[in-house]
Amino acid sequence: MSTILKVAAAATAAMLALAACSDDSSSDLATPPATGTEADVTAALQKGGTLTVWAWDSTIKDVAAGFEKKYPNVKINLVNAGTGDKQYTALQNAVAAGSGVPDVAQIEYYAVLQFAIAKSLANISGYGASGLKSSFTPGPWNAVTPNGGVFGLPLDSGPMALFYNKEVFDKHGIAVPATWTEYVDAARKLHKADPKAYLTADTGDAGFTTSMIWQAAGKPYQVDGTTVRIDFADPGAARFATVWQPMISEKLVAPIPPWTDQWFKALADGTIASLPTGAWMPGNLASGAAPASGKWRVAPMPQWEAGGQASAENGGSSLGVPEKSANKALAYAFVKYASVDEGKDLRIKGGAFPSTTADLQNPAFLNTPFPYFAGQKANEIFAKSAQQVVPGWSYLPFQVYANSVFNDTAGKAYVSSTTLADGLKAWRDQSAKYGTEQGFTVK
């Protein structure tokens, strides 16, 4: 009897494997069905167990402790497997090897689609994730729900704002720029007044570039299943390339690579006078450029059109459950705890910028004074920026790779006579080549 069952099972498996082989590429992309139900989550929490969580965000530590306290039969094994692409490399290797895959992984929004398409992340909609749509702002929610599935829950968000050193601005009589044209003029004025000082630093950063294009209402990436369109001649992208070009060719940007010691030092001593970046920046400034506390302020993003109200997201992460996790229901419980329940409150307390609508409208949150910004209620500006994010943006289903070759291609604009527009075109070509090699139809 059992032998017959085994043979039947083997035959079925073989047939399924054959069917899988003969699948055409379109059904290859089909969103995997949601696994499990909400009841599974409750059962998993009762049963308990151990979860391995890969995250580099510093506030996850508090979340893990809080979760263990609330559910004493669950043990969280928190691992920092590297920041951003380093962690993705480790995760992709673990998935390929089929062992050592964590139960929960932090994934930035730009990388969610790639992991979803590769079927590395589980579709967690069945556990009740699809019911959480109204809890989150649209940008982050759209990023975690490609192709009709739910591949993670938003952890934080990065609506952009202009961080600037008021002391330096005041010293040289520079007004806070309202448009990017004014910003470039301000950069000229500052660098002329003090050749050691720069309005901002930029050595070529894929995330910054795509966010700027996003704010300029550019749509360089259009993804429809396995068909991908990449176009950096699109009006928004072209606008960014034109306005930003003088910043590079007139050497108005400090050639200091971001996140290095000298970058933080330059932020602290006034060498870099402003940064257009995501709302997650305050904590980094407070810890990395502590001596400048009280000198910095936050302003809304400069606009592409005078009087405009556009913003974009820069960075931000979700927590996803890898398909190969052995305990997906319990993993989902942790993800939910960290993104909408008590864990989220712990993270806000730790300085994270939420993506939950309720918190973004909460007066206590909005009225929090930031000592680093001399008591300024910066969250009001960030929350407003979150509402003004230009809709319709999409990243590539292979954005992790594309970003890794940004400096090889577009970066040439920063060290040679290549223009930014040509650099972006080279970036497009390299990304398109990779996309074609990976089986996408690239237009």
Place this chain on the structure above:
Amino acid sequence: MVTHAPARPGRRRRRRSLEGWMFVGPFMLVFALVFLAPIGYSIHLSLYRNRLIGGTSFVGLDNYAQAIGDAQLWAGFGRVALFLVVQVPIMLLLALLVALAVDSGRLYGRAFFRVTIFLPYAVPAVVATLMWGFMYSNQFGLVGSINDALHVTLPEPLSAGLALASIGNIVTWEFVGYNMLIFYSALRVVPVTLYESAEIDGAGQFRIVRAIKLPHLRGALVIATIFSVIGSFQLFNEPAIMRPLARNVITTAYTPNMYAYSLSFSGQQYNYAATVAIIMGLITMAVAYAVQLRGTRRK
């Protein structure tokens, strides 16, 4: 039992060869496990292609055809080849001069000198590169400080035109001591009687160097050159660690090894990365073998 075995020649020969295998067996086992197996696996990998859409398929030699026409690979190869023909002679010449100086016996504080020259080799490449990276920085590093103190503008060591030379400088600094040691040990085994007879014949120091020391160094020179050829083709640590300081100049395909690394770790193109690795391995073997043939050929 062995002593009672029949003493027929054929049997004995067979047993002797078996004993030989038992001696080399442990080595062969480890050799097969950590050397032959990975190479075999790489060759296997290089015959397939894995796509995000479409999965894995057998492609025969397609990856090799692609590599042969891959401009990025050959640009990186050209870079390490240039590095090889410029940096290696400079480094070996410096090492040779130092070894001859240390060996001459006229150097004051010889032991101290020998250790100091060798010391950079003992510094891990990662630490050394970070240290040089700091010195090269024209913002807050040594170059920046010199610029400020002397009111000059030194050329940027990590600019597009100078990055390869700057990396060559680090590698030279790291390996002069190592090569010096190879040369120096070769010089130590020259029979003293040769020097004595040379002196009796009235030969000066330079004559001794040319007629005795250099010919004796021939073997060591070949070995050092082969190591350096391999090292140049495998250039990875220094540019990879320097990259965060100059991402726009030191690209992900700056050297063939960096290219293979980024293909596999950023692009998930394990199959193509294996192909690149095999091609580079073959080229390195061919060049190293040519050096050996040329070097050991009798005049």
